[in-house]
Amino acid sequence: MFDSQKIKKDFPIFEKHPELVYLDSTATSLKPRQVIDKLVEYYTQYSANVFRGIYKISEKATEEFEKTREKIAQFIGAKPEEVIFVRNTTEAINLVAYSLGRKIVDKSSEIVVSLMEHHSNFVPWQQLAFENGARLKIINIDKQGRLLFSPEMITRRTAIFALTYVSNVLGTINPVKKIIKQVKKANPNTIVIIDGAQAVPHLKVDVKELACDFLAFSSHKMLGPTGVGVLWGKRELLEQAFPFLYGGEMIREVRLEETVFKEPPYKFEAGTPAIGEVIALASAVEYLEKLGMEKVREHEKELISYALERLKEEFGEKITIFGPEEAEERGGVLAFKFGSYHPHDIAQILDSLNIAVRAGHHCAMPLHQALKVEATTRASFYIYNDKEDVEKLIEGLRRVEKVLG
Amino acid sequence: MMDLYREYILNHYQNPRNFGKMEGADSSVKLSNPLCGDEVKVYVKFEGEKVSKINFEGKGCVISQASASILTEELKGKKKEEILSLDKNFMLKLLRIPLGPNRLKCALLPLEAIQKAIKNGL
Ligand SMILES: Cc1ncc(COP(=O)(O)O)c(C=O)c1O
Numbered sequence: 001m002f003d004s005q006k007i008k009k010d011f012p013i014f015e016k017h018p019e020l021v022y023l024d025s026t027a028t029s030l031k032p033r034q035v036i037d038k039l040v041e042y043y044t045q046y047s048a049n050v051f052r053g054i055y056k057i058s059e060k061a062t063e064e065f066e067k068t069r070e071k072i073a074q075f076i077g078a079k080p081e082e083v084i085f086v087r088n089t090t091e092a093i094n095l096v097a098y099s100l101g102r103k104i105v106d107k108s109s110e111i112v113v114s115l116m117e118h119h120s121n122f123v124p125w126q127q128l129a130f131e132n133g134a135r136l137k138i139i140n141i142d143k144q145g146r147l148l149f150s151p152e153m154i155t156r157r158t159a160i161f162a163l164t165y166v167s168n169v170l171g172t173i174n175p176v177k178k179i180i181k182q183v184k185k186a187n188p189n190t191i192v193i194i195d196g197a198q199a200v201p202h203l204k205v206d207v208k209e210l211a212c213d214f215l216a217f218s219s220h221k222m223l224g225p226t227g228v229g230v231l232w233g234k235r236e237l238l239e240q241a242f243p244f245l246y247g248g249e250m251i252r253e254v255r256l257e258e259t260v261f262k263e264p265p266y267k268f269e270a271g272t273p274a275i276g277e278v279i280a281l282a283s284a285v286e287y288l289e290k291l292g293m294e295k296v297r298e299h300e301k302e303l304i305s306y307a308l309e310r311l312k313e314e315f316g317e318k319i320t321i322f323g324p325e326e327a328e329e330r331g332g333v334l335a336f337k338f339g340s341y342h343p344h345d346i347a348q349i350l351d352s353l354n355i356a357v358r359a360g361h362h363c364a365m366p367l368h369q370a371l372k373v374e375a376t377t378r379a380s381f382y383i384y385n386d387k388e389d390v391e392k393l394i395e396g397l398r399r400v401e402k403v404l405g
Numbered sequence: 406m407m408d409l410y411r412e413y414i415l416n417h418y419q420n421p422r423n424f425g426k427m428e429g430a431d432s433s434v435k436l437s438n439p440l441c442g443d444e445v446k447v448y449v450k451f452e453g454e455k456v457s458k459i460n461f462e463g464k465g466c467v468i469s470q471a472s473a474s475i476l477t478e479e480l481k482g483k484k485k486e487e488i489l490s491l492d493k494n495f496m497l498k499l500l501r502i503p504l505g506p507n508r509l510k511c512a513l514l515p516l517e518a519i520q521k522a523i524k525n526g527l
Contacts, residue, residue, distance in 0.1 A: 342441070342467065343441065374441065
């Protein structure tokens with residue numbers, strides 16, 4: 001495991017709040033000094049627009065901006081010209097639904113998604129199906145929150161297959177590589193979109209190895225700034241897709257009677273992007289690379305395995321933890337039901353002990369309906385957490401019992 | 406430390422007042438907060454311009470359920486018009502606890518339900 005005390009020193013928020021037990025990295029991660037410094041560097045040293053100025057600081061900004069594209073490409077095993085910067089995962093998925101989905105989905109099509117999707121990888125497909133008259137098929141899950149996928153679900157009509165790599169509630173790590181293989185075997189024309197929001201920050205992800213068509217993820221969940229998301233897509237599909245937003249930056253030539261668009265990725269990047277934030281995302285990737293993604297995964301696996309064991313040991317039947325029983329099959333996410341206490345009250349009492357967890361449906365209402373709970377409490381782990389945090393969570397839950405009786 | 410879970414609030418949560426269905430209510434409204442699953446159904450009885458009795462049923466967090474219970478006592482006998490003019494400041498004063506924007510929604514749910522029930526009955 002990492003020495004989390006040492007890692008914490010890189011995260012300035014712990015200077016201001018040394019008592020903070022941050023267990024909500026699934027919502028957004030904390031940011032290391034390296035990322036914050038890079039943001040400040042942009043704003044203080046070369047805060048110019050990109051692609052426009054011929055002057056030095058604009059050239060510098062453009063250079064740094066494109067460096068992030070290369071960094072991201074290398075991080076996920078892709079080509080830089082297939083990396084598109086958007087605002088977040090949500091926008092990345094909507095882009096695919098809008099720019100390509102509208103083009104290829106019609107009344108005879110089927111769209112396949114899973115029950116464990118975050119709303120951002122569910123609602124765009126549901127709405128596309130409504131609008132274009134397609135059929136929406138849902139992959140169910142078993143009792144342990146594992147996907148019940150069978151290749152028979154894919155037919156010659158399946159236009160789109162959208163799946164999360166890691167569930168933000170159950171923690172389930174889906175065997176996406178195997179599933180994609182099965183999907184493509186059943187129908188090579190099915191477009192496969194992987195929601196990598198909870199995977200890219202925590203596991204080694206390589207798009208070539210996965211053989212998906214699109215991958216979406218957010219900077220803010222992987223130590224980077226807010227306001228930046230990444231969509232990776234296969235070149236030929238990006239060429240085939242409609243632009244997303246029209247306007248500046250994405251055009252080659254505009255005349256009164258027609259407009260010629262730029263090539264991907266610029267075709268999809270209309271308007272001034274979050275320049276400083278994109279630039280600082282490179283520092284986040286460097287930070288993760290330095291730790292090593294295999295080690296990041298090892299760290300989280302050990303923590304989740306410890307947490308599963310300790311919570312059961314302490315609370316037995318009183319706690320219901322959702323998702324796979326084996327740490328091997330799950331990421332650092334732990335959603336649970338504790339006694340009959342409402343998640344709001346649990347979260348509030350934990351907050352009084354400076355433990356930050358999430359309470360609610362975590363943007364996965366269809367999943368909560370299937371689990372037959374209104375809401376859950378969710379603790380999630382990242383590189384700066386350790387076993388001590390698990391013990392504090394346990395103390396916190398003891399306090400909940402004491403206060404609420 | 407646990408301001409939010411002071412005796413007063415917990416007492417109302419654990420022993421809710423005016424809890425249960427009201428036969429012969431003049432108006433009733435059920436509201437829920439799908440974000441967290443808080444749910445309240447209120448029943449009101451009118452007497453001229455006044456609200457003469459309020460009952461509630463529901464499930465959810467301590468704050469939402471205690472607020473409902475407190476309101477059934479606090480608003481009884483008040484003029485409809487007066488109740489309709491109440492806002493979050495009233496609720497905060499009544500509960501005497503600090504509530505952030507996310508938690509405030511729980512506290513306001515029962516008030517909104519009662520106000521809606523009055524409006525429906527007008
Ligand atoms: C699995 C998953 N997909 C998508 C998202 C949406 O990410 P964003 O809010 O950055 O668009 C999240 C965020 O919670 C997530 O956990």
